[in-house]
Amino acid sequence: MVIHSVCAGRGGGVISIPQPNKLSAFNSAIPTSILFPRKKNSSLFPCPLQYHSKNVSLCVKNQYLTPQDQNHEQQKFTPYDSRFPSQPGQFPPRVYVGYSVYKGKAALTVEPRPPEFSPLDSGAFKLSKEGYVLLQFAPASGVRQYDWSRKQVFSLSVTEIGHIISLGASNSCEFFHDPNKGKSDEGRVRKVLKVEPLPDSSGHFFNLSVQNKITNVDEKIYIPITKAEFAVLVSSFNFVLPYLLGWHTFANSIKPEDANRLNSTNPRSSDFEWTR
Structure with a gap:
């Protein structure tokens, strides 16, 4: 050049x-x-x-x-636009974000994953898969060192995120995942995530148990999360939840001049409460 x-x-x-x-x-x-x-x-x-x-x-x-x-x-x-796309398929430059917690026995990283959309014959888009939050647990291998080759992952759905957001200081919740559910290997991989209050009420334990009979892995990783760290997680979850549902693409695609036309052509427009 x-x-x-x-x-x-x-x-x-x-x-x-x-x-x-x-x-x-x-x-x-x-x-x-x-x-x-x-x-x-x-x-x-x-x-x-x-x-x-x-x-x-x-x-x-x-x-x-x-x-x-x-x-x-x-x-x-090159122009850079960090805003979310107004339409599915119009993607800004990829941006990687996350939140990490490092403790003596393990590390935890929390990263959002975007939803997926499918095109329709009309030219519109429909949500085909909700987004989720990926938790990655890595056991410690030394002082301030973590073995990420042994990391275990757990994907929180929007409903599971809602459970964590609604937890009080003395509440707990438990999630069970079988990644092979409905497949020939169903039951051979078992993941259980428990979120429990610490004994002194200073935060929560995130305890992940993974049993994988396919790779002969039996791993348990737990990490304490303080009140402040848990508050950051809850705040982040509250913010990102509508985006995981794809609602931002709908909100950004609304145009005043198209509102009446879309409502008149929508076969479900007569389902509105005030039209009954």
């Missing part, structure tokens, strides 16, 4: 124009009126630019960029 630098003489500014191999939005033609505005006080140039027709000089500098530098330049020009 080559960068062309256009310089205006007499203390003028410098504009760097990336020139990739193919034409893109980042290397479109720049009108001469931008480089040389008719008015000296044009707002397009914040720096002072003094020139006369006989004293203006241009210089073009070519700079070859390595692939690593090219990636860096591309990042500077």
Whole structure:
């Protein structure tokens, strides 16, 4: 990749124009009126630019960029939008987030996973799979060291998340998962997650038990979660829950001009309470 630098003489500014191999939005033609505005006080140039027709000089500098530098330049020009997509299928750059708790005997990471949508013949989208929150437990292998090769995972559904959110200081809950339920290997993998209050009411225990007869694994990992850490989890769960249900895509797709049309074509529009 080559960068062309256009310089205006007499203390003028410098504009760097990336020139990739193919034409893109980042290397479109720049009108001469931008480089040389008719008015000296044009707002397009914040720096002072003094020139006369006989004293203006241009210089073009070519700079070859390595692939690593090219990636860096591309990042500077690529627009970034961290908002959730207004429509299923319109995805922003992938962002990885999570919350981790490290204790003496184990570590726990909590990461959300997005819902899935299926296209319909009408061009609309329908939720095909709810999102979930992935819990990853790793046993300690030393001081501040954890063996992630032995990690065990547990996926919390939206209903299970609701159970955890509603827990009081002295309440507990238990979830059972069989990843192979309905398959030929049903019953050979058993996962039980227990969330129980600590004896001194200072938080909760997250206790995961995994029995896998296929890989001959029998693992129990537990980690204490303080009140403050549990509060962070509950707050995060409350925030992300509507997104796991895909409700944000519906809310972002609502357009005032389409509301009446959609209601009139919706066969279930007569089911509204106020129309009965």
